[in-house]
Amino acid sequence: MVAVGRPIDPLMRTPSKQWRERGGRTVRLALSFDDIMEIALALLSLSPVELEALGWRFADRKRLLDHFLASGKAAQRQDPASLGQSMLELRLPLRDIWRLRTFVHRELPKAASNAAVLDRLGDVLDAVL
Numbered sequence: 283m284v285a286v287g288r289p290i291d292p293l294m295r296t297p298s299k300q301w302r303e304r305g306g307r308t309v310r311l312a313l314s315f316d317d318i319m320e321i322a323l324a325l326l327s328l329s330p331v332e333l334e335a336l337g338w339r340f341a342d343r344k345r346l347l348d349h350f351l352a353s354g355k356a357a358q359r360q361d362p363a364s365l366g367q368s369m370l371e372l373r374l375p376l377r378d379i380w381r382l383r384t385f386v387h388r389e390l391p392k393a394a395s396n397a398a399v400l401d402r403l404g405d406v407l408d409a410v411l
């Protein structure tokens with residue numbers, strides 16, 4: 283018998299291929315708004331040479347920043363007076379968690395204005411990995 287329907291396209295993206303392209307499993311991180319902004323500013327301050335040293339492309343940094351911006355939508359619903367310490371949830375693909383962990387150990391200490399951010403983010407990342 284011959285199957286009727288769409289022909290099989292060898293270039294078609296299968297669900298498992300789509301999942302790998304998206305970065306695999308999605309991990310949830312809970313960070314305070316102040317910590318998220320500190321990390322986002324540190325990401326923005328990376329020069330092209332520093333990005334290359336991390337093994338990143340501009341697209342990698344942009345994807346991480348997009349995740350941080352998505353948490354900003356949740357922040358808009360918070361009371362402005364208590365926004366700084368409000369805990370927000372970030373949803374990151376596992377591959378971006380690994381990139382963020384590398385960033386925390388190599389570049390964030392140079393750019394962070396608050397050393398406690400390093401400890402908090404390191405603890406959160408270690409907990410999910």
